[in-house]
Ligand SMILES: Nc1ncnc2c1ncn2[C@@H]1O[C@H](COP(=O)(O)OP(=O)(O)OP(=O)(O)O)[C@@H](O)[C@H]1O
């Protein structure tokens with residue numbers, strides 16, 4: 316008796332880029348979970364290497380010192396969208412990488428070409444190993460890391476909306492000044508967009524989604540639909 320040959324759907328690679336606070340992490344995790352894909356937060360990797368530099372007394376404003384040390388830490392990312400992890404030399408740094416000290420230093424460290432080369436190689440290797448595919452989020456995924464991704468999304472939102480979202484995360488903690496939050500977001504975006512090596516930028520073939528007036532569920536639905544359209548094309 317003949318058995319019908321069953322082929323698993325080809326792995327799908329989705330890149331999601333955009334400025335800070337546009338919803339990349341929330342959207343990417345939810346899309347990956349819905350579609351059974353892996354999830355990679357490349358911002359967490361840049362934060363992890365920044366944490367290591369600070370922890371080891373490297374002057375983060377000295378590009379030569381950062382470049383010399385760029386190959387030293389071992390960065391390991393767990394890609395389960397329900398429980399992503401990030402470790403440096405075996406230490407879980409998921410908490411420490413979110414401190415203000417790291418946030419203030421990460422743009423300087425991520426502008427160093429040796430850091431970018433190191434992490435880009437790691438990101439490509441992780442994407443290549445994802446059996447059903449992966450959602451990778453960052454700043455240069457569509458332009459540099461995975462230029463052949465099946466689908467590229469560029470999320471945007473007004474600076475006001477992004478600052479309000481960030482402050483919303485602080486509920487129950489010390490209330491942050493909205494104007495100060497907005498100024499910090501805009502400053503980091505300017506640094507990330509202005510660096511020479513693979514700056515924050517929309518790839519020419521990316522789909523831009525302005526999330527200012529959309530709920531997270533609406534953004535997730537929009538991206539899931541775009542992935543399904545690509546898969547059935
Ligand atoms: N469409 C949306 N509407 C309202 N809130 C949202 C929306 N998308 C994300 N958020 C909220 O905004 C905050 C920032 O989202 P998220 O961390 O996903 O952004 P991001 O682009 O990954 O930021 P960063 O680049 O700084 O890591 C979170 O509190 C998240 O719950």
Ligand SMILES: Nc1ccn([C@H]2C[C@H](O)[C@@H](COP(=O)(O)O)O2)c(=O)n1
Nearest residue numbers: 357358359361421425453454455507
């Ligand atoms: N592909 C990437 C991802 C992140 N960065 C840098 C620039 C960001 O300000 C920083 C932290 O990212 P976040 O956690 O806010 O997503 O990391 C980058 O240069 N390239």
